[in-house]
Amino acid sequence: AKDGYKLWLQYEKIENKELAESYLNSIHQITIPNHSATTDVIKNELSIALKDMLSTFPVFTEDGIKKNNIVIATPESLPWLDEFIGQNQLDGLGQEGFIIKSIQYKNQPITLITGNADAALLYGTFEFLKLLQTHQSIVDLNIVSVPKTKIRILNHWDNLDRTVERGYAGSSIWNWHLLPDHINQQYIDYARANASIGINGTVLTNVNANALVLTAAYIEKAAALAKVFEPYGIKVYLTARFSAPMEIGQLKTSDPLDEEVQKWWNDKATEIYSYIPNFGGFLVKADSEGQPGPHNYGRTQAEGANLLAKALKPHGGIVMWRAFVYSENTPDDRAKQAYNEFKPLDGEFESNVLVQVKNGAIDFQPREPFHPLFGAMPKTPLMMEFQITQEYLGQGTHLVYLSKLYEEVLNTDTYCKGPGSTVVKIIDGSLENHQLSGMAGVSNIGSDRNWTGNHFGQANWYAFGKLAWNPYASSEKIAEDWIAMTFSNDPKFISTTLDIMSKSREAAVNYMTPLGLHHIMGWNHHYGPAPWITDKHRDDWTSTYYHQAGSDGIGFDRTSSGSDALSQYSPYIEKQFSNPKTCPEKYLLWFHHLPWAYRMESGKTLWEELALHYQAGVDQTTTAIKKWSTLEKSIDNERYQHILSFMKIQEKEAKWWRDACLLYFQQFSKLPLPDAVEKPN
């Protein structure tokens, strides 16, 4: 069935005879001298892929290189390699980078896939298969690919009862009840999919953590998963609840400076490594949204992080300490709190700590300016945290290609060390020469047949992995490959689908939160519009907090006359964004409170532009449906219809957003809607 279970590893049969012939000619035999669990995985993948795409069963050998062989090996097994690839180049590959090169070995053409470790060979194999999947030529190859970040990791917000926080694709794929004894095939397919895009880590559990996962019974279960993932180059990590020493260790305190607490974590780390020798480390959410943390003992975030870091260090583990720390009940602008908390601690973290920062300072909004911590902590490796699950972006149903959002944030210039200090250079460690670097993506994976609920959610998972490997890559190129591998190589199908995907993120911003508006969705579910929020359970959720709409205008003043959050950015950004005339209009209402009659670049008033953006968002969803409808005969009906029905939901809900927001804001603006805006019934 074409239900999406195979993700981008569909390995569709190559119908073009000439092309199939040319591939077969270059794949007479596959020589793999190394022996390991990873080379077994490589053979397995090649067998599946070549059988499905070329109806051939590959012949594997360990030596005896013949004409038109594929050779997949590390340099130790290839004494002649220096004839073709210099030592410097090999050194530059590290442990994960690979080379795919067409060479003449003893006057015979062969295709070489090499790298310094077996995991690199696996990555190279997937890249080679991608060439076939996307119908590229495999002669004269010379591909060198080295990951730009070290830790490329999924964060599952999965609970032990298999519910998934902000998950919209069914229940958790981790069946804790049946682990460690039963290994579900889905775990293996999960590992294949992740390895195929270079993901090398997974945090199994929710950041709102349950200490139970650190008890022996659960560590054993996690160990079973770690064993499945190891041949795929994927390490397992867990979330550590800061109060675990009290909850499961019977201690009276969890104070990071208490010696017994320190001993407890040291012993816990030793215990975990006895079950999971390649355990990656901990991800921690502390002092935020009800989670315990060092604040409870008057300690800093650095003291908290270092407690765990010291316990893991002897075993080679790391701590990813989240910067998503804020208090709901302080009068200070939420957007400023993480910076205020963390910036003074720069330089105080142990060397195996990364501070994990969300892309924006509020919370995974459809569009946020980059987080001011990027560029503000030069001595600390900062990890990017993107959300792949679409908490604020239409959740399970809306087609929103998030790679555009990721790309926009990564390419933004922070000016922290002058022009060219882009976020991506902070994330990959190059700006400050950090050895540790990483990118985390909050997973959108669940037990739905197609993994992500929406078929296009798969693209966001795929793009996240690709960008974590190379954050300089283009979203459009990533999407093109994904479309071809997932659906079809038909050029019309690719260009039309690419067009829909490329415009989808801007469409969502338009119909949800245009011009810098944010957090006007329902306060607890975060799905539909609710700019009228009246829930008083938190100080930052009173009716007009985030949009500040009133008869005098709309927008959150974050300049020096308001919350002054802008002062957390570099002087260049502060200056540019402080003036509404030079602030990019896409961030206007994030930083400024302006009258309804304010003149925009277009010459129209703010009210008119706002209304027209909402309408444009709706129109984009309608256009997308029209375009998709031209593709009915291009792919299987099963996925075609599934996607179409979701797109119709999206269109309906885009109208809901437009009508709800405009009617609500109109009570303050008291202005008529422009003619081009469809009137709500």
Ligand code: GCU
């Ligand atoms: C958001 C989300 C929460 C989540 C939190 C986090 O606020 O709504 O469900 O726990 O982010 O990132 O920790």
